[in-house]
Amino acid sequence: MYMSGSCNIFTALLTCKDISSFLTRYEMIKTVSKSDSALLKEVNSKMAEVTNKKNGLADKKAAYDKKKSELDSQKKQLSSKQKSIEQNSNSIANKKASLATDRAESDKLLAELTAQNKQYTEFRNEDSALIEQVENEIQAVISGVKPPEEATTAVAGKNSSKIDKIDQKGSDVYSKSNAVLNMTYPVPGHHGVSAGFPNYSSGKYHGGIDFPCSTGSKVVAAQKGIVITVKRLNYSYGYYVMIYHGTDAQGRSVVTLYAHNSRILVSPGQTVKKGEAIAKSGSTGNSTGPHSHFEVRLNGSRVNPKNYLS
Ligand SMILES: [Zn+2]
Incomplete structure (x- = not known):
């Protein structure tokens, strides 16, 4: 309850x-x-x-x-x-x-x-017998050219008539003058050198200097003169041109050589002016790529082209 x-x-x-x-x-x-x-x-x-x-x-x-x-x-x-x-x-x-x-x-x-900087040059392993053969041919041509100051008109080879004519005019080549040595660069605007004189970087002999340049670049006569050789080889210098410029003050014959061209624009015996186009650059013959190989020869001996270019 x-x-x-x-x-x-x-x-x-x-x-x-x-x-x-x-x-x-x-x-x-x-x-x-x-x-x-x-x-x-x-x-x-x-x-x-x-x-x-x-x-x-x-x-x-x-x-x-x-x-x-x-x-x-x-x-x-x-x-x-x-x-x-x-x-x-x-x-x-x-x-x-x-x-x-x-x-x-x-x-x-x-x-x-x-x-741009591809350092094209020649191959450096060419057969020495082949090199000797080409060099003998070149020496034969150079030694066959009579200097303009000589009274005779006798000039070796098929170019004799042309040389005689030049000798008579006396202005197409130099006669005992060092002005002949004032040369212009063979590939205008291309002063870079991929292989110099007298050796490659390997130490092997190199008779000229190499200017790398694209195929088809204008190659010009470094000095006025007469074309004494046009050759188209598939080895060695490839398509090359030699020009005779006359003699320097010491009476030495002055010849220039332009190698590995893709085209040649001149003929043997033709007179050329300084800076006149003579070829188009290339990579013919013994070459690793497009470049121009340039030589200066005094009495047939190769000298450093750099000393004469400006
Ligand atoms: Zn070279």
Whole structure:
């Protein structure tokens, strides 16, 4: 039986018919009241427990909130760092791309320069018997040419009539003058030398100098004179021309030779002016690539052409 409030308890006692039922009801009420008190105590205890738990949870929540706030802050920092890294990464990628472009450009330039600087020369392994044979022919032609200052008109070979005519005019070649040695470069605009006189870089003899130039470049007479040889060999000098220029102050005969041409524009006996086109350059004969091999010969002996070019 449960009763709430003292009013109801009094009502319960006063409505008893006799003392016996009064006492019985009183005992009952006392028991109930005792039980209520124990219940209340238990409830209070439970409530205290709940309050404690609640406080504990509140502390935990506060700690959690604090931790969350710290983590949020760290997350923000990380996000900021990540953004910065991404920006750096973009910047690096851009720089890399720019470097790649620069690299490609410089590679291209290098390739162009390499192509331009190809150091074409003769092969250096030609058969010595073949070299001797060609040289003997050249010597025979040069020694057959009579100097203009000689009174005789006798000139060896089929070019004699032409030489006689020149001798009589006296202006197509030089006679005992060092002006004959003032020569112009045989390939205009090409002064770069890939192999000089008197040796290749290997140390092997080289009788002239090589001017690398693309096939078809204009090859000109280094000095005025008479064409004394036009030969088209598939070895040695290839398509080559020799020009006789007369004699220097010491009376030495002056001859120039132009080798490895792709085309020859003059004929034996023809007179040419200084700087006049005589051939187109090429790579005929014993040659590694397009270049012009140029020789100066004094009394048939090869000398350094560099000393006479300007
Ligand atoms: Zn050469």
